[in-house]
Amino acid sequence: MMVAPETSLAAAMKAKLVGTGSETMVLAHGFGGDQSVWDKVLPCFTQHYQVEVFDWTFSGAVKDPNLFDPLKYSSYDAFADDLIALRKSFT
Incomplete structure (x- = not known):
């Protein structure tokens, strides 16, 4: 099962929710990567979690x-705000 949210930020960030389970796990990649870093472990996680x-x-x-503004993202708060917005897009 895969769900893609409709919000523009979530769509731009290619956010998706996969798997089943009553608990949700959020995987965030680091600098220099993208969500493909999770490709090898995702099948295992999706058996037990969303x-x-x-x-x-x-x-x-x-x-x-234009989505990345160095001034805005000079603080972790902006990343936290994005993550909160993404989580809300799936509820």
Whole structure:
């Protein structure tokens, strides 16, 4: 099962929810990566959890370069706000 939210931020960040289970696991990649870093472990996790994967706005996988504002993202608060918005898009 895969669910893709309709919100523009979630769509731009290629957010998706896969798997089954009553608990949700969120996988966030690091700098220089994208959500494909989870491809090998995702099948195992999705057997027991709903798993949310996405690409941060700084990722090369996000095609809109205007989404990443270095000033805005100079604080972890902006990343936390994005993550909260993504979580809300699935509820």
